[in-house]
Amino acid sequence: MQFTDEGYIINIRKHGENSLILTVLTRFHGKLVGYVKGGHSKKNLGVYQPGNLISLDAYARLEENMLSFRTELLRPSAVNFIGDAAKLSVLTSFCELANACMPEKVELERFYYLVDSFFYFIGEDNWLVHYSYFEFYLLDFLGIGLDLSECSATGRTENLRYVSPKSGRAVCAEAGEPYKDRLFRFPRYIVDKNYRPEITEVADLLRMTEFFLNKNFFQTHNLKFPANRANLLHNLGL
Numbered sequence: 001m002q003f004t005d006e007g008y009i010i011n012i013r014k015h016g017e018n019s020l021i022l023t024v025l026t027r028f029h030g031k032l033v034g035y036v037k038g039g040h041s042k043k044n045l046g047v048y049q050p051g052n053l054i055s056l057d058a059y060a061r062l063e064e065n066m067l068s069f070r071t072e073l074l075r076p077s078a079v080n081f082i083g084d085a086a087k088l089s090v091l092t093s094f095c096e097l098a099n100a101c102m103p104e105k106v107e108l109e110r111f112y113y114l115v116d117s118f119f120y121f122i123g124e125d126n127w128l129v130h131y132s133y134f135e136f137y138l139l140d141f142l143g144i145g146l147d148l149s150e151c152s153a154t155g156r157t158e159n160l161r162y163v164s165p166k167s168g169r170a171v172c173a174e175a176g177e178p179y180k181d182r183l184f185r186f187p188r189y190i191v192d193k194n195y196r197p198e199i200t201e202v203a204d205l206l207r208m209t210e211f212f213l214n215k216n217f218f219q220t221h222n223l224k225f226p227a228n229r230a231n232l233l234h235n236l237g238l
Contacts (some may be wrong), residue, residue: 002059005029009052010095014040020048022069024056027112031102032148034058034067050077050095051119070129080122082229089228089235090131094118096226097135101142101217111141128236129195132202135209136190142170144216147181148191151175161185161186165211184208203238 015021019046020039024032039048047054053075058067081087098115102108108115114134114210121130139145145168150157152169153176162176162183163169174184185204191196210232212226 003029004057006053006055008077008115009048009050009054012050020049024054025098025102025115026231028107030106031104031107032058032067033104034069036069036071046076047073051078051081051091053077053119070144072108077119086236087127089217089232090128090201093229093232094131094134096228097138100223100226101138111137126195128202129197132205133190136187136205139209139212142217144212146212162209168212179213203233206233221224
């Protein structure tokens, strides 16, 4: 078995004296884990960093064997995070969530566009918005997406203002008013495909995605929620 692809490094483990086990989120083959002979060397320090975009030639004698990678650096995306505590914190959260949630060798299809956008727009002033889109659609990719089409209480499609933490469904202003302190804010900017929301809207969305990722994925699979993601809003000053 042999194929080529490209993707972002999300996890690195030392293997033996001078080799590495890489986890890469790829464009066409999803999450891949592979062995890089001689990857742990001084000349490769700048190559094998979380967030870097690499091309890879993957091969294995048998399908059940671990892949071996031959790689080439395509874009040193990691440098865009170094020296910025907020961006580095978000990169760590991204890598931990992707590594924990993504099944191996399952094609990401359109979801890869959101991964690519996060890294591509990291130099823009709305970089955190692109990350929030990643988390929101991660729920959908995992099959635990939210139903924001109509109010769960009335069936109305107008004036949707909240999301229920119990059902993950939208709630209109009238039905949700008595319980608003226990509901999440409706992510209007996501529905409207607005990439210039207020920072408070982004913070509200990240609180909501944290809740549903933890409840509907990590707890369901008896997994510990990543500590760096749990502390993300605090680290961002939100």
